[in-house]
Amino acid sequence: MKHIKKSKLIQIKQEFVNLNNTFLKLGVSVNDLEDECFKNPTKLLQKSSNYFWCFLPILFTFICILYQINLYNNLLNYFAGVRCIIPNNYIIWEATRPISDCNYCLNVSKPIILKNVSRNEFAPYAYTSKPVIVREAVLHWPAINIFNFIFFKNLYENTEGGYKSVDEECQFLHFKSNFICLRDVFSMSESRINNDKGEKSWYVGWGNCHNQILQEMRKYYPKPHFLPEDCEIPSKEYVFMGYDDGATMHLDFISRLMWQAQLKGSKKWILKPSPECDSICETLSFIVNPGDAVLIDTRVWYHQTIIKPGEFSLSITSEYG
Ligand SMILES: O=C(O)CCC(=O)C(=O)O
Ligand SMILES: [Fe+2]
Incomplete structure (x- = not known):
């Protein structure tokens, strides 16, 4: 992830955002997307390949956000045992x-x-x-x-x-x-x-x-x-x-x-x-x-x-x- 160029990431992220917008225009609400995709993705994936495409953008956007706030790296550090990680609020701290x-x-x-x-x-x-x-x-x-x-x-x-x-x-x-x-x-x-x-x-x-x-x-x-x-x-x-x-x-x-x-x-x-x-x-x-x-x-x-x-x-x- 760290080695993908930032401009490329932004471009790919934009593609997924566009895809999400298409779903939204078709009348699917954000709640529907989250509910359907996060709560029971396996069932949905079996139901229709369309749902796969709605799950992917959300997942990808989430990964991009993790990358942006450097959480990905720091979660690894948490498990590698580094200094001053306060388990209760570490994620919030990093995100902010x-x-x-x-x-x-x-x-x-x-x-x-x-x-x-x-x-x-x-x-x-x-x-x-x-x-x-x-x-x-x-x-x-x-x-x-x-x-x-x-x-x-x-x-x-x-x-x-x-x-x-x-x-x-x-x-x-x-x-x-x-x-x-x-x-x-x-x-x-x-x-x-x-x-x-x-x-x-x-x-x-x-x-x-x-x-x-x-x-x-x-x-x-x-x-x-x-x-x-x-x-x-x-x-x-x-x-x-x-x-x-x-x-x-x-x-x-x-x-x-x-x-x-x-x-x-x-x-x-x-x-x-x-x-x-x-x-x-x-x-x-x-x-x-x-x-x-x-x-x-x-x-x-x-x-x-x-x-x-x-x-x-x-x-x-x-x-x-
Ligand atoms: O001395 C070290 O090896 C690491 C020290 C460190 O991470 C720190 O002081 O914040
Ligand atoms: Fe340190």
Whole structure:
């Protein structure tokens, strides 16, 4: 679907709209079309091939609408386990996503790269939707040395209500891995933890919103020093960790911009503009290394990550606004 040219889609859609109009002129009401075609299409298809033609335009129009609002892609993402999908209102959210004006991606072919940046120097970039990398911004964080698989395993095993908070409130993202919850991740065999040869590789992310857990994590890193002093940070921070295929391509349904500190391993980011900007904006890709911070408006940039082969990646992500 994504590869059919938009003009062709519009032309085909118009043909079906014309066909629908012909039925309507013949005295068939929209309700009749919907009732007859959706409620009992099989019977109708047997009755008359005409009904097949009335069912098709409705189906096709529906698929076109799904394509237009990008639901098709995002439903796939839902089942692939990506971030910030709120099952109850996700579809409505996507259907009502404002169509962007493409300013965020126009003439953007690479991220803005900064280094040794103070809060004042960062201020002009703070609320841009253009991707920014601040090289080596978090190299001094103790979390770089302290955070690893075992740190988080111990933290969750020893905190009452920790797993429950992820299951019920904070969110668990399995991406392509075969885990159902965080408890499964921390029950992995030693050789799978290390991604030894012959083991199925894994990559997961989860929100940490349990007070005690967040407090313990935050002992080892501050709010990124370059962010505006008065910016709001939610009481939830995500950890993304694992190997190989990282996060599958998705958009985040969040209310603020995102920052991520890359603590371990090198990670390739692939950013794609939203479909309405496909024809005028480029896909970007770049690599972040341990100690780098990356800032992306993940509400408008579709994003995917891939971990450098053989490396274990661990990062902390949150929002600011
Ligand atoms: O770090 C990753 O692999 C993905 C992160 C992500 O999707 C996000 O922060 O929104
Ligand atoms: Fe995301």
